[in-house]
Amino acid sequence: MRFCIGLVVLMGCDDSLFVPQQTFGSDWAGTREMLSVQCADCHPSGSQVLPEDDLRADRVSMPDVVHTDVCEDLGKYVVPGDLGESQLWRIVTGIRRESDPPQMPSGRSKLTDAQVADLEEWILSGADADCD
Ligand code: HEC
Numbered sequence: 717m718r719f720c721i722g723l724v725v726l727m728g729c730d731d732s733l734f735v736p737q738q739t740f741g742s743d744w745a746g747t748r749e750m751l752s753v754q755c756a757d758c759h760p761s762g763s764q765v766l767p768e769d770d771l772r773a774d775r776v777s778m779p780d781v782v783h784t785d786v787c788e789d790l791g792k793y794v795v796p797g798d799l800g801e802s803q804l805w806r807i808v809t810g811i812r813r814e815s816d817p818p819q820m821p822s823g824r825s826k827l828t829d830a831q832v833a834d835l836e837e838w839i840l841s842g843a844d845a846d847c848d
Pocket residue numbers: 751754755756757758759765766772775776778804808817818820821822823824
């Protein structure tokens with residue numbers, strides 16, 4: 717009983733660092749949900765993590781940027797079928813290139829292995845994103 721109370725207090729104090737452990741699935745619905753849960757509090761729709769005069773700012777709304785990137789075939793974040801060419805995969809696994817953004821989610825625990833595995837499956841199976 718004392719353990720439960722302690723746990724609630726701990727999680728209550730520490731929720732900014734709490735990274736959900738559940739899996740979301742490897743289809744677009746699951747990928748979108750994962751990006752929303754893991755990234756959208758820092759990258760919400762319409763928000764700008766970067767300064768307003770920085771042209772990159774309008775590209776950081778998760779999961780919207782990934783949807784646009786895939787549906788317009790831009791290849792900035794995701795190259796369907798190719799993990800190494802997908803910046804999204806590189807920055808969540810830490811297998812970054814020098815020019816890549818820092819590992820994400822920034823300042824928190826990494827995505828779980830299962831969450832990364834689902835993301836990999838989504839990219840490798842063609843990164844379908846319900847474009848129309
Ligand atoms: C705790 C806040 C936080 C979380 C959570 C977070 N990010 Fe970020 N993200 C940032 C900050 C701050 C920057 C700007 C970093 C910089 O350039 O030094 C950034 C930058 C980025 C960029 C670079 C933008 C661009 O187009 O150049 C991408 C891509 C990105 N984040 C993806 C993600 C993804 C994917 C997730 C979830 C797995 C995520 N972030 C979670 C804070 C966060």
